[in-house]
Amino acid sequence: MTSGSPVVRAELARAAQEEVEHLAWTGRRIAELGGRVSLLNPLWYGGALAIGLLAGAAGDRWNLGFLAETERQVGAHLDSHLQRLPAGDRKSREIVAQMRSDELSHAATAVRLGARELPSPVGLAMRAAARVMTTLAYRL
Numbered sequence: 001m002t003s004g005s006p007v008v009r010a011e012l013a014r015a016a017q018e019e020v021e022h023l024a025w026t027g028r029r030i031a032e033l034g035g036r037v038s039l040l041n042p043l044w045y046g047g048a049l050a051i052g053l054l055a056g057a058a059g060d061r062w063n064l065g066f067l068a069e070t071e072r073q074v075g076a077h078l079d080s081h082l083q084r085l086p087a088g089d090r091k092s093r094e095i096v097a098q099m100r101s102d103e104l105s106h107a108a109t110a111v112r113l114g115a116r117e118l119p120s121p122v123g124l125a126m127r128a129a130a131r132v133m134t135t136l137a138y139r140l
């Protein structure tokens with residue numbers, strides 16, 4: 001929505017399409033297991049859009065830097081799920097493993113397109129915010 005570069009727009013649209021698939025796979029799996037998604041989902045979507053627009057306003061290279069750092073952190077988060085998921089739950093494990101590989105490839109794409117490395121306090125703040133979000137999402 002904020003980038004003027006057709007290449008960046010096309011690559012991000014492709015990544016976004018994969019994110020839609022992630023939501024579909026996880027939504028279906030959660031339903032199969034008799035669970036439910038977080039009641040705070042509208043807040044996550046709205047917040048993510050707002051943060052994305054802010055990052056976009058800082059220009060493509062910072063925006064891509066934010067994307068790369070986000071995807072790396074999501075990849076690490078999914079690693080922790082792979083460590084905790086029961087070995088016998090092949091379906092869930094396959095979904096998480098595929099998402100992890102997609103996220104890391106989104107990070108690589110952002111770097112290839114010229115992502116700037118974020119200052120480390122920003123990465124730390126993002127990690128802290130993510131901890132709050134995942135804790136809340138787990139409970140609500």
Ligand SMILES: [Fe+2]
Pocket residue numbers: 018019022099103
């Ligand atoms: Fe994803």
Ligand SMILES: [Fe+2]
Pocket residue numbers: 015019071102103106
């Ligand atoms: Fe991603």
